Amino acid sequence: MGLTKDEALQRLRTRGLRATAPRLAVLRVLSEATGPLSHSEVVQRLGEVDWDPATTYRNLVKLRDAGLAPVVSRVDGMDRYALSGERDAEHRHPHFLCEDCGRVACLPDELTESLSVDGPWGESIRKAMVQLLGACPDCLAQPG
Ligand SMILES: [Zn+2]
Ligand SMILES: [Zn+2]
Incomplete structure (x- = not known):
């Protein structure tokens, strides 16, 4: 696209x-x-x-x-x-870094929705750049 x-x-x-x-x-x-x-x-x-x-x-x-x-x-x-002006342009969703192949993937918002809170931490959490580390599905699927 x-x-x-x-x-x-x-x-x-x-x-x-x-x-x-x-x-x-x-x-x-x-x-x-x-x-x-x-x-x-x-x-x-x-x-x-x-x-x-x-x-x-x-x-x-x-x-x-x-x-x-x-x-x-x-x-x-x-x-x-990332390019601005796309749907979800601000990438306020979590990202996943694969420690094996180094790619960074966009993850669904739902992963952080459970973190939504009101009160003093609310805005901080909305603005947080959430990053997860691990092995991506492609790397996990590779034998060995
Ligand atoms: Zn990977
Ligand atoms: Zn993203």
């Missing part, structure tokens, strides 16, 4: 950003991901491109600052970015 080029152009334009090849490519990669991605995961998914990883990073930061690709996960101390 990736962004079309027109949609990506539109997003850059509404934020007053020039539509450069790295920006369009980073938006496309984020829009095709099923979970938030770190800088190195974005670089990896871009594959062979005409610019270096530092350029990708600078553009990722630019998109972040413009609100197009907020950091939605800091599991393991690493910033991971």
